Amino acid sequence: MALDLKKRKPRDIVYADDLKIEWRDGVVSHYPFLTLRDACPCASCVDELTGEKVLDQASISKDIHIKSADYVGNYALRIDWSDGHNTGIYSFRFLREYFDMAVEQGGFPGGPHPRES
Ligand SMILES: [Zn+2]
Numbered sequence: 713m714a715l716d717l718k719k720r721k722p723r724d725i726v727y728a729d730d731l732k733i734e735w736r737d738g739v740v741s742h743y744p745f746l747t748l749r750d751a752c753p754c755a756s757c758v759d760e761l762t763g764e765k766v767l768d769q770a771s772i773s774k775d776i777h778i779k780s781a782d783y784v785g786n787y788a789l790r791i792d793w794s795d796g797h798n799t800g801i802y803s804f805r806f807l808r809e810y811f812d813m814a815v816e817q818g819g820f821p822g823g824p825h826p827r828e829s
Pocket of ligand 1: 752753754755756757758797799800
C-alpha cells in the first residue's frame with residue numbers, strides 16, 4: 713500500500729460523543745471512545761516486546777470518554793481519558809490505518825462498524 717503522509721494529517725479533530733477526525737483527503741472518521749481506549753498503544757496496554765495486548769476490554773468503563781487531548785508534535789494525539797489513563801499516544805498514521813482497516817474488515821476489533829460521515 714502506498715504511503716501518502718499528507719493524507720494522514722487531520723484537518724480537524726473534534727471529541728464530543730466520539731472522536732471525529734476530518735482528514736485532508738476528505739475522509740471523516742469516527743472512533744467510539746471505548747474502541748479507542750481499548751486500542752491504546754502505550755506500554756501498559758500493549759506488551760512492548762511481544763506486541764501482545766495486555767489491556768482487558770472488560771475492565772474499561774462503558775462511559776469512558778476523553779477529558780482532554782493534545783497534539784504531540786504534528787504527528788500524534790495524546791489522549792487524557794476519564795479513567796485517568798493518559799500515557800496513550802495515538803499517531804495519526806495509527807489512527808488512519810486503524811480506521812481504514814476497520815472499514816475494510818467491516819468493524820473495529822471487538823467493536824462496532826466504523827462510521828464515516
Ligand atoms: Zn495505554
